[in-house]
Amino acid sequence: MGMRKGKCGLGCKCMMAQKRNMTLANLPIGCKATILKVMPQMRGRKKFADVGLVPGTELLMEAHAPFGGLIRVKVLDTSMAMHRDDAQNIVMNDEEDDTKQASDPS
Amino acid sequence: MKKNFTVALAGNPNCGKTCIFNALTGARQHVGNYPGVTVESKSGSFFLDDIEIRLIDLPGVYSLSSSSPEEDVVFQELTKTDIDLIINVVDSTIPERNLYLTTQLAELHIPLLLAFNMADEANKKGLKFDIPKLEKYFGSTIVQTIGYKKNGVKPLLEALSTALKNLENHGVPMLSYSHDIDDSIAVITQKIDTLRIEKYRHIPARFFAIKLLEHDTAAMRIPEFKPVWNDVETQIRHLMKKHAIQADTFMADRRYAMLSGACHDTISMTRAKRHEISDKIDNIMTNKYLGLPLFFVIIYFTFYFTFTCAAPFMTYIEMLFNGLNQLIKAIWAPEVFPYLRSLLTDGIIGGVGGVLVFLPNILFLFFAIAILEDSGYMSRAAFVMDGIMRKFGLQGRSFVPLILGFGCTVPAIMATRTIESERDRKVTIMVLPLMSCGARLTIYALIIPAFFVLKYQAFMMWIIYLIGVAIALIAALIMKKTLFKGEGEVYLMELPPYRVPTFKSLLFHMWDRGKAYLQKAGTIILVASIILFICNTLPQKKVFSENYDAQIAQFQKSKALQSFQIDALAKNNTIPEGALSEIRKNNTISAAVLKTLKDAELTLDEQAIVNHTLAANAEITKLRNRKKAESMEYTISGKIGHALEPIFRHIGFDWKVTTASLGALAAKEVFVSQLGILYAQGDVDQNSSSLREQLRKHYTQLQGFCIMLFSLLSIPCLATLAIIKREMNSWKWSFIEGAWLLLLAYILTFIVYQCGTFLHIGTTMLS
Numbered sequence: 001m002g003m004r005k006g007k008c009g010l011g012c013k014c015m016m017a018q019k020r021n022m023t024l025a026n027l028p029i030g031c032k033a034t035i036l037k038v039m040p041q042m043r044g045r046k047k048f049a050d051v052g053l054v055p056g057t058e059l060l061m062e063a064h065a066p067f068g069g070l071i072r073v074k075v076l077d078t079s080m081a082m083h084r085d086d087a088q089n090i091v092m093n094d095e096e097d098d099t100k101q102a103s104d105p106s
Numbered sequence: 107m108k109k110n111f112t113v114a115l116a117g118n119p120n121c122g123k124t125c126i127f128n129a130l131t132g133a134r135q136h137v138g139n140y141p142g143v144t145v146e147s148k149s150g151s152f153f154l155d156d157i158e159i160r161l162i163d164l165p166g167v168y169s170l171s172s173s174s175p176e177e178d179v180v181f182q183e184l185t186k187t188d189i190d191l192i193i194n195v196v197d198s199t200i201p202e203r204n205l206y207l208t209t210q211l212a213e214l215h216i217p218l219l220l221a222f223n224m225a226d227e228a229n230k231k232g233l234k235f236d237i238p239k240l241e242k243y244f245g246s247t248i249v250q251t252i253g254y255k256k257n258g259v260k261p262l263l264e265a266l267s268t269a270l271k272n273l274e275n276h277g278v279p280m281l282s283y284s285h286d287i288d289d290s291i292a293v294i295t296q297k298i299d300t301l302r303i304e305k306y307r308h309i310p311a312r313f314f315a316i317k318l319l320e321h322d323t324a325a326m327r328i329p330e331f332k333p334v335w336n337d338v339e340t341q342i343r344h345l346m347k348k349h350a351i352q353a354d355t356f357m358a359d360r361r362y363a364m365l366s367g368a369c370h371d372t373i374s375m376t377r378a379k380r381h382e383i384s385d386k387i388d389n390i391m392t393n394k395y396l397g398l399p400l401f402f403v404i405i406y407f408t409f410y411f412t413f414t415c416a417a418p419f420m421t422y423i424e425m426l427f428n429g430l431n432q433l434i435k436a437i438w439a440p441e442v443f444p445y446l447r448s449l450l451t452d453g454i455i456g457g458v459g460g461v462l463v464f465l466p467n468i469l470f471l472f473f474a475i476a477i478l479e480d481s482g483y484m485s486r487a488a489f490v491m492d493g494i495m496r497k498f499g500l501q502g503r504s505f506v507p508l509i510l511g512f513g514c515t516v517p518a519i520m521a522t523r524t525i526e527s528e529r530d531r532k533v534t535i536m537v538l539p540l541m542s543c544g545a546r547l548t549i550y551a552l553i554i555p556a557f558f559v560l561k562y563q564a565f566m567m568w569i570i571y572l573i574g575v576a577i578a579l580i581a582a583l584i585m586k587k588t589l590f591k592g593e594g595e596v597y598l599m600e601l602p603p604y605r606v607p608t609f610k611s612l613l614f615h616m617w618d619r620g621k622a623y624l625q626k627a628g629t630i631i632l633v634a635s636i637i638l639f640i641c642n643t644l645p646q647k648k649v650f651s652e653n654y655d656a657q658i659a660q661f662q663k664s665k666a667l668q669s670f671q672i673d674a675l676a677k678n679n680t681i682p683e684g685a686l687s688e689i690r691k692n693n694t695i696s697a698a699v700l701k702t703l704k705d706a707e708l709t710l711d712e713q714a715i716v717n718h719t720l721a722a723n724a725e726i727t728k729l730r731n732r733k734k735a736e737s738m739e740y741t742i743s744g745k746i747g748h749a750l751e752p753i754f755r756h757i758g759f760d761w762k763v764t765t766a767s768l769g770a771l772a773a774k775e776v777f778v779s780q781l782g783i784l785y786a787q788g789d790v791d792q793n794s795s796s797l798r799e800q801l802r803k804h805y806t807q808l809q810g811f812c813i814m815l816f817s818l819l820s821i822p823c824l825a826t827l828a829i830i831k832r833e834m835n836s837w838k839w840s841f842i843e844g845a846w847l848l849l850l851a852y853i854l855t856f857i858v859y860q861c862g863t864f865l866h867i868g869t870t871m872l873s
Contacts, residue, residue, distance in 0.1 A: 065394070067493025
């Protein structure tokens with residue numbers, strides 16, 4: 001098709017993950033991506049870093065909470081709930097690793 | 107060799123630390139599948155061979171810093187106290203994240219022992235560890251444990267015994283942060299060494315050097331390090347130029363990179379399985395659309411379970427206390443120490459019994475909540491509720507305490523510890539007493555059936571609870587907008603995988619919280635019962651407005667039967683022989699005989715005689731009650747009630763309700779018994795129909811509603827204030843809480859009563 005498919009195999013939904021300047025806040029549910037950079041203005045950077053939210057960590061967006069700000073993200077095999085406002089400061093890698101794609105069935 | 111050792115237990119939240127603590131010490135600490143179960147560190151002792159070990163259970167933390175109260179506790183505990191060894195509990199199903207803390211613990215150079223906990227689950231998940239390699243890496247022994255199994259900690263005990271004998275030459279971790287960083291660390295380390303800080307002699311300077319290089323608040327707060335700050339800044343600038351990363355996350359970044367490499371070498375994974383089921387449940391439970399409806403269904407069943415299961419037990423307990431009361435009254439003659447007799451039966455047993463009746467309700471609620479907590483659902487509930495709660499100035503984690511508040515406010519306030527944000531916690535505590543607690547139910551159960559027809563009774567109950575919740579939410583919103591303004595704190599909460607809770611842990615969990623309620627019954631209620639009893643009896647009135655005793659004596663005399671009357675009773679053989687001889691002996695019909703005659707078929711003549719006695723008895727009771735009421739007005743309670751009546755009249759209270767409501771500030775359960783005493787009804791509970799009759803005679807529906815509203819909004823009991831003092835560490839907050847609720851209760855009840863009176867809503871007497 002000439003288009004790059006998203007890693008999670010959800011087709012077009014995950015194509016959003018290919019966009020530039022994507023943050024954790026707009027990572028679609030069910031998609032995986034790697035942290036590229038944590039913005040310096042983010043509040044509580046240290047706290048997030050301590051649970052593994054550092055560049056290079058792979059994240060999976062698991063769910064959005066009803067009414068408002070919370071999202072559920074899988075980081076290092078643990079589900080973490082955090083605010084979307086905070087997640088906006090986590091920039092995700094827009095370069096998908098194509099070699100991994102085949103080995104990831106979910 | 108030393109005989110006493112101090113060992114600290116450290117680890118991530120939810121890694122099974124408390125489980126290990128309990129297994130080692132035999133203590134029963136509260137274990138929950140909910141992050142933040144341990145906030146203070148607790149300690150326990152146990153013997154290993156003949157060595158005594160004091161084990162400190164530290165709160166679960168992700169890092170050794172001070173970005174949360176828990177982390178602060180751990181940092182202080184580990185750097186200040188003299189600890190011989192640290193047992194680091196690692197959830198081996200997620201080693202990479204758990205070992206992050208380990209890297210920092212290893213830098214403390216305190217002998218370290220790693221317990222790779224949940225070994226069975228890790229095995230199921232297909233994780234294989236190269237233990238010797240990992241041991242070398244962290245410079246410490248590693249044992250695999252299964253915390254919840256009896257023999258699961260045996261390897262840990264063996265390793266501990268060996269390690270304690272060999273404390274002097276423990277291993278050195280091979281942790282390196284890459285060349286240039288290590289160089290910077292070395293520079294700072296040297297500077298700190300020259301400071302020669304006596305206080306931290308037992309901790310290597312390198313640990314603090316690393317902490318200072320990442321601008322760690324806990325380390326930056328220590329004034330002794332001020333001389334090296336300039337050097338630290340120079341080094342940070344130097345490193346940032348090279349690596350282009352923020353200083354405070356720099357070390358975290360390096361540590362994870364380091365661990366990623368280490369784990370790659372030593373841990374292999376054959377298949378990913380464990381979280382699959384947990385994840386599938388979560389896809390439904392935390393779903394954007396299904397999450398909330400499911401949550402409400404679960405909460406509905408929690409309450410349904412609580413009230414259905416508790417009902418029979420409540421009846422038993424009530425029967426037990428009534429029986430006990432009657433037993434004591436039967437064997438203790440009224441003439442012997444009448445005050446003491448009445449203090450014990452009406453005061454103490456009545457008061458404490460009134461509280462204990464609600465114990466089943468509260469225990470079942472806590473049991474249901476324990477299931478939700480231990481299974482891991484509670485953190486999901488916080489997740490799905492967060493959006494709604496935030497609209498009212500609270501947050502997801504405020505939710506659990508608020509639900510507990512329906513049981514008893516005291517453990518609910520203790521549960522607010524899981525709320526990290528100090529502001530959110532204060533707001534939650536401030537509005538928590540508005541959740542209608544179990545004790546207030548006694549008042550509703552008395553008032554509602556007295557003033558409302560059966561059809562509306564359930565509805566009224568529901569309305570009262572709803573008013574409490576609504577006011578709590580509005581108050582929280584206002585407080586957050588005014589008193590507790592400011593930017594919200596960073597929110598980060600772990601959602602642990604679902605686990606099947608063990609029955610033992612559920613029971614323990616339930617008991618742990620139920621205890622607080624029992625303690626309240628044993629202390630506050632006991633004291634309040636005695637004080638109220640004194641207020642209700644003293645001072646004694648000697649001179650009455652009428653000569654009641656003479657009048658009573660007159661009626662007693664009129665009951666005496668003439669011999670022709672007795673003959674008339676005996677004539678028709680309608681009265682049993684036993685009763686007759688009893689009548690002959692006393693020359694009057696005693697209460698016991700009257701009871702037997704109730705069912706007998708009497709002739710008109712006989713009935714007239716009996717009726718005469720009955721009428722006389724009724725008059726005597728009336729006189730006695732009037733005498734009691736008059737002496738009641740003379741007592742301390744009566745005087746206080748009368749003095750305050752001008753204030754409380756505007757919210758629809760007369761002096762009797764005023765004294766009962768004031769007593770209810772000590773504990774809500776007191777209200778019913780107090781009102782019963784004031785209306786001279788003797789023993790009453792919330793099911794007492796005679797007291798309800800009295801209420802209907804004296805108050806309107808509107809007043810009844812105002813009584814409930816006032817007790818809903820004022821503080822539940824003195825124990826609440828005591829627990830707030832303990833949790834907030836100052837009486838100031840207890841005072842603020844008590845004062846604001848009293849003011850709120852008065853103002854709102856005032857508005858309702860005045861508006862109701864003006865609009866003539868429920869102002870007619872029902873009987």
